[in-house]
Amino acid sequence: MPALLTTDHVLALAPDAASAKSGKGLAAPKVWRSLGQNEGAVWGECQGSGREPYRTQVDLSEPAFRCSCPSRKFPCKHGLGLLLILVGQPAAVPHAAPPTWVEEWLATRAKSAERREQRQQQTADPADDGRRAASQAKATAAREVKVAAGMRELGIWLRDQIREGLSSVPSRAPAAFERIAARMVDAQAPGAARLLRAMVGIPASGEGWQGRLLEQMARLYLLAEGYARIDSLAPEEQADLRGTLGFTLSQEDLLRGAGQRDRWLIIGRRVEDEDRLKIQRTWLWGQSCAAPALILDFSALGQPLDYSLLPGAFIDADLVFFPSAAPLRALVQQRHGPAENLKNLPSSDMTIALGTYTAALSRNPWLERYPLCLGPVTLALSDGGWHICDEAGCTLPLVAQFDRAWELAARSGGQPFDLYGEWDGNQLTPLSAWIDGFIHLGGAE
Amino acid sequence: MTYGPLDTHRSPIWADLVAMALVGTDRRVPAMPTADGALGDLLGKIAPDNDPSGALLGASAAVALYRRAGWLPPVGVVQSLPPCPPDDLPACSARAGEHLAQMRAGTHAAALPEWLETLAAAGHTVPAAILPALLERGRTEEPLRPKITALLGERGRWLAGLNSDWDYASVSRDASDTEDVTALWETGSRNIRLTLLSQLRACEPDRACDLLAASWASEKVDERADFLATFVQGLRMADEPFLEQALNDRSERVRRVSANLLCRLPESALNTRMIARASQFVRWVADGKPQIELTLPEEYDKSMQRDGIVRKPSSSGIGEKAWWLSQMIELIAPSVWCTLWDVRPVQIIAARMPKEWRDLLLASWTTAAQRHGDQEWLEKLIALRRSGNKLGMLNELLPHLLPARREQMTLELLQTDKLLTGNHPALAALRSLPGIWSHQLSRAVLDALCTRLMSDDKELRSDWLLRAALDLYATHMPADLADEVGAMISNEMRKVQYWGEAIIQFEELLRFRYEMLRALRDD
Numbered sequence: 019m020p021a022l023l024t025t026d027h028v029l030a031l032a033p034d035a036a037s038a039k040s041g042k043g044l045a046a047p048k049v050w051r052s053l054g055q056n057e058g059a060v061w062g063e064c065q066g067s068g069r070e071p072y073r074t075q076v077d078l079s080e081p082a083f084r085c086s087c088p089s090r091k092f093p094c095k096h097g098l099g100l101l102l103i104l105v106g107q108p109a110a111v112p113h114a115a116p117p118t119w120v121e122e123w124l125a126t127r128a129k130s131a132e133r134r135e136q137r138q139q140q141t142a143d144p145a146d147d148g149r150r151a152a153s154q155a156k157a158t159a160a161r162e163v164k165v166a167a168g169m170r171e172l173g174i175w176l177r178d179q180i181r182e183g184l185s186s187v188p189s190r191a192p193a194a195f196e197r198i199a200a201r202m203v204d205a206q207a208p209g210a211a212r213l214l215r216a217m218v219g220i221p222a223s224g225e226g227w228q229g230r231l232l233e234q235m236a237r238l239y240l241l242a243e244g245y246a247r248i249d250s251l252a253p254e255e256q257a258d259l260r261g262t263l264g265f266t267l268s269q270e271d272l273l274r275g276a277g278q279r280d281r282w283l284i285i286g287r288r289v290e291d292e293d294r295l296k297i298q299r300t301w302l303w304g305q306s307c308a309a310p311a312l313i314l315d316f317s318a319l320g321q322p323l324d325y326s327l328l329p330g331a332f333i334d335a336d337l338v339f340f341p342s343a344a345p346l347r348a349l350v351q352q353r354h355g356p357a358e359n360l361k362n363l364p365s366s367d368m369t370i371a372l373g374t375y376t377a378a379l380s381r382n383p384w385l386e387r388y389p390l391c392l393g394p395v396t397l398a399l400s401d402g403g404w405h406i407c408d409e410a411g412c413t414l415p416l417v418a419q420f421d422r423a424w425e426l427a428a429r430s431g432g433q434p435f436d437l438y439g440e441w442d443g444n445q446l447t448p449l450s451a452w453i454d455g456f457i458h459l460g461g462a463e
Numbered sequence: 464m465t466y467g468p469l470d471t472h473r474s475p476i477w478a479d480l481v482a483m484a485l486v487g488t489d490r491r492v493p494a495m496p497t498a499d500g501a502l503g504d505l506l507g508k509i510a511p512d513n514d515p516s517g518a519l520l521g522a523s524a525a526v527a528l529y530r531r532a533g534w535l536p537p538v539g540v541v542q543s544l545p546p547c548p549p550d551d552l553p554a555c556s557a558r559a560g561e562h563l564a565q566m567r568a569g570t571h572a573a574a575l576p577e578w579l580e581t582l583a584a585a586g587h588t589v590p591a592a593i594l595p596a597l598l599e600r601g602r603t604e605e606p607l608r609p610k611i612t613a614l615l616g617e618r619g620r621w622l623a624g625l626n627s628d629w630d631y632a633s634v635s636r637d638a639s640d641t642e643d644v645t646a647l648w649e650t651g652s653r654n655i656r657l658t659l660l661s662q663l664r665a666c667e668p669d670r671a672c673d674l675l676a677a678s679w680a681s682e683k684v685d686e687r688a689d690f691l692a693t694f695v696q697g698l699r700m701a702d703e704p705f706l707e708q709a710l711n712d713r714s715e716r717v718r719r720v721s722a723n724l725l726c727r728l729p730e731s732a733l734n735t736r737m738i739a740r741a742s743q744f745v746r747w748v749a750d751g752k753p754q755i756e757l758t759l760p761e762e763y764d765k766s767m768q769r770d771g772i773v774r775k776p777s778s779s780g781i782g783e784k785a786w787w788l789s790q791m792i793e794l795i796a797p798s799v800w801c802t803l804w805d806v807r808p809v810q811i812i813a814a815r816m817p818k819e820w821r822d823l824l825l826a827s828w829t830t831a832a833q834r835h836g837d838q839e840w841l842e843k844l845i846a847l848r849r850s851g852n853k854l855g856m857l858n859e860l861l862p863h864l865l866p867a868r869r870e871q872m873t874l875e876l877l878q879t880d881k882l883l884t885g886n887h888p889a890l891a892a893l894r895s896l897p898g899i900w901s902h903q904l905s906r907a908v909l910d911a912l913c914t915r916l917m918s919d920d921k922e923l924r925s926d927w928l929l930r931a932a933l934d935l936y937a938t939h940m941p942a943d944l945a946d947e948v949g950a951m952i953s954n955e956m957r958k959v960q961y962w963g964e965a966i967i968q969f970e971e972l973l974r975f976r977y978e979m980l981r982a983l984r985d986d
Contacts, residue, residue, distance in 0.1 A: 045561060233527045400540075413537055431621070
C-alpha cells in the first residue's frame with residue numbers, strides 16, 4: 019500500500035465499472051454512521067437498505083477488505099467508498115481505537131498470516147522435499163506421455179484442416195474447435211485447449227479472417243512440432259513451450275531461486291474473465307533493468323484477487339522470473355519497505371518500444387502480449403477509430419473496446435502524454451497514462 | 464486493420480500462403496514460397512514432399528513470425544487531434560467534484576441541474592475527465608443542454624467539436640462576434656447552425672434574417688421550419704417581408720411556423736387578414752343577454768392555405784370546417800376580440816354561446832391566450848376552470864402566467880383548508896413553478912405537508928402522488944431551509960408507515976443541496 023494513496027489507486031481496485039461508480043456515490047462522510055482509522059486499518063458503518071448498518075473494514079497493509087453487506091462483488095462498494103473518503107477527506111475519518119468487530123478481524127488475519135508462515139517453514143524440510151520431488155517427477159512423466167499423444171493428434175487435426183482447405187472451416191466451426199479443444203483438455207494440455215477455444219470466433223470475425231485463422235493454426239503447429247522435438251531445445255525454450263501448453267511450475271520452488279532486486283514500478287493492471295476464472299495481469303517495470311515483468315493472479319469467480327500491487331505505485335523488491343527465453347512472468351519474492359507513489363511513467367518512442375517486442379517475440383514465438391511504454395504520444399481519431407502517434411509520426415491503433423479514449427482526449431487537450439499498454443501484435447490496449455499524474459485505465463473510470 | 468503486420472495487400476508471400484491454405488492441399492499441391500536472406504534459407508529447409516499440409520503450416524508459422532517481429536508502425540497515416548486552445552475557466556474544487564461524482568453515481572441526482580447552473584454562474588467548469596460523460600448526458604437529455612453549454616470552457620467546446628454527437632456544445636457562446644459567422648453557417652451541422660442562428664437573433668436579428676434568407680432556397684424542409692422557429696427571439700416588424708415570403712413555401716410546416724410568428728406582430732398584414740377572416744364567422748350580439756353567434760367557413764381556399772391554416776384535421780374528433788375556424792382563433796391574440804367587441808374577457812367567457820361550439824371556442828381562446836401570454840385572459844380562464852372544478856387542467860395554463868403571479872396563485876391554492884393530498888390542485892401548481900421557490904411558499908408547503916403527515920388518515924398510506932412529489936419539492940425549496948426543515952419534521956413523521964424513507968430522503972436531498980451550493984460558492 020503506497021504511503022500516499024490516491025483516488026486513482028482506490029478506483030483501480032474496483033472489480034467493475036458499476037462498483038467504481040457506486041463506490042464514488044458512497045465517498046461522502048455523511049453517508050456513514052461512524053468512521054474511524056488507526057495506522058493499520060480503516061473502518062466504518064454505513065446505513066444500507068437493511069435494518070442494521072453494514073460494517074465495513076479495510077486492513078491497509080495489503081489492502082484487504084471485509085464488509086457485512088450481502089454483495090458478492092469484491093471489494094464491495096462500501097469498501098471502495100470508505101477508502102475514497104480516507105483518500106479524499108482524511109480529516110473526516112477520526113483516529114480512534116478500533117471497535118471490537120474490527121479488532122477481532124484484524125486478530126484473525128494476523129493469526130492466519132502466522133499459520134501460513136509456519137506452513138511455509140514446515141515445507142522447507144529437505145526430507146519432505148525429496149519425497150515430494152519424487153512423486154512429482156512420476157506424475158510429470160505420466161503427463162508428458164499424455165501430452166505427447168495429444169500433440170501428435172493436434173498435428174494431424176491441423177494438417178487435416180489445411181488439406182481440406184480453410185474455406186470449409188466456417189461450416190464446421192465451432193463444433194470442430196470445441197471437439198479438438200476438449201481432446202486437448204483430456205491430454206492435459208490446457209494451454210493448447212485455450213488457444214483453440216480462442217480461435218472459435220475467427221471464422222465469423224469479418225474481413226481477413228482467413229489470414230488470422232492461418233496464423234493461429236501455424237502457431238499451434240509450431241507448438242505440436244516443437245513438443246515432438248522438445249529435447250533438442252534449450253532449457254529456456256523448453257520452459258516457454260511447456261508453459262504455453264499449460265505445465266505449471268511450483269511457485270514455492272521458484273521462490274527459493276535467486277531474486278532480482280530493483281525498484282519495480284507498478285504501471286498497469288488488467289483483469290479478464292476466462293471460463294469461470296478471473297485472471298489478473300499486473301505489469302511491472304524495473305527502473306534499473308529497464309525491462310518489464312508480469313505478475314499473474316488467478317481467482318475463481320467471487321474470490322478476491324491479490325490487491326497487494328497497486329498500479330500507480332512502486333516497490334523496492336526482489337522478483338523471481340519464471341524460466342523463459344524472454345523472461346516476463348515473475349513472482350514477488352520479497353519486498354524491502356512500503357510502496358511509494360510513482361513520479362512518472364517510463365517511456366520511449368514507438369520504434370524503440372516495438373524493438374523490445376521484436377526481441378522478445380523472436381525468442382518466444384508464443385508470446386501473446388507485450389507491454390509497451392510509449393511517450394510522448396498524441397491521440398488521433400480517424401474513421402477506423404482511435405490511434406496514437408509519436409513525435410516521428412509513427413502510428414499504432416488502440417483496441418476498439420477501449421472506452422476511455424474520449425476521457426484521455428479531454429484530459430490531454432490534444433497535448434502529448436505518456437501511455438502504457440498491452441500490445442498484442444495488432445492493437446494496443448491502454449492500461450495507464452500520465453497526464454498531470456497517474457491515470458489507471460485498466461479498470462473502471 | 465488496413466496496415467497490420469499480416470496485411471495480405473502488403474505481403475505477397477503471406478497472401479500466397481493464405482490463398483493456398485484456403486483452397487486446401489488436397490485440391491492443389493502447394494508451391495513453397497521463396498524469399499531472400501535468412502527467411503529464404505529457413506523456408507528452403509521445409510520440404511513439402513511427403514507432408515504438403517505440414518509444410519504449408521510450417522512455412523506459415525515462419526512467415527507470420529517473421530513479419531510480426533519485423534513490422535514497423537506506419538508513419539503519417541492519421542492526423543493527431545488539433546491542440547486545444549489554452550484553458551480559460553478554472554475547474555471546480557475537489558469538494559465540488561465529489562458532489563458531482565455522487566450525483567453521477569445516482570445519489571441525489573435530482574440536484575444536478577442546479578449544480579451545473581451554479582457552477583456556470585461562478586465562472587468555473589468541471590474537471591476535464593468528466594467532460595465526455597457530461598457532453599454525452601446532454602446528447603440524450605436535451606433540457607440539460609443549455610446548462611451544460613453554459614459551463615463549458617475552451618476545453619469543453621474543443622472536445623465537443625471533435626464528436627458530431629456533441630456538436631450542440633461546440634459553438635462558443637459568443638460565436639457571433641468572434642468567428643466567421645458565414646463560414647460556420649455554411650459548413651456547420653444542423654445543431655451548430657441552429658445554435659448560431661439563435662445567438663444571432665438575440666443580438667443582431669437582421670443579420671440572422673439576412674443569413675437565412677441567403678441560403679433559404681437550398682435548405683431542407685425540416686430545417687427551414689426549425690431555423691425559422693428561432694425568429695421568435697427578437698421578432699420585429701422588420702422580419703415581416705421575409706416571413707411573408709416564407710408563406711409561399713411548399714411545406715405546410717414552414718407556413719405554420721411563419722403564420723404563428725406573423726400573428727405575434729399586431730401590425731402585420733397576415734394578422735389583419737386573419738382578423739378579417741375570422742370575424743366573419745364569430746360575432747358578438749349585445750342585445751339582451753350578450754351572446755356569441757358562430758357560423759362555419761364553407762370553403763377552404765388558397766389564401767387560407769397560404770396563411771398557415773391546415774386543411775386536414777389533426778384528430779378525427781373535429782369536423783373540417785370547425786378545424787379551420789379553430790386554427791384562425793388560435794392564431795389571433797385573444798385581446799383582439801375585446802377591442803373588436805369593446806368588452807372584457809370575463810364578459811366573453813360568460814356570454815351565451817351555441818351549445819355545440821362552446822367547448823371549441825373556449826379551447827381555441829385558451830390556446831390563443833397561451834400563445835400570446837395574455838395574462839387577463841389566462842386569469843379568467845383559470846377562474847373558469849377552478850369554478851367548474853376541472854382542476855386537473857390548471858397545469859396547462861399556469862406555466863403561462865407570469866412567475867410572481869403563478870407563485871401567488873399557488874400560495875392561494877395551498878392555503879385553502881383542504882388537506883394536502885395527491886390530487887390537491889396545489890400539486891399541479893407547484894409543478895409549474897420552475898427555479899427556486901420563495902421562502903414564504905416553501906414554508907407554506909412544509910406546513911401543509913406536516914399537517915397532512917400528522918393527520919395520518921387511511922389514504923395517507925397509499926398517497927403515492929404526494930409522496931413522489933417530495934423529491935421535486937426538495938429540489939425547489941431554498942437550500943438554506945435545511946435546518947428549519949430538520950426542526951419542523953419530527954421523529955414521529957419520519958416513522959409514518961410508507962412515508963418514513965421518503966421523508967428522510969427529502970431532508971437529505973435538501974441538506975445535500977445546502978452543502979453542494981456552499982462548496983460551489985466557497986470555490
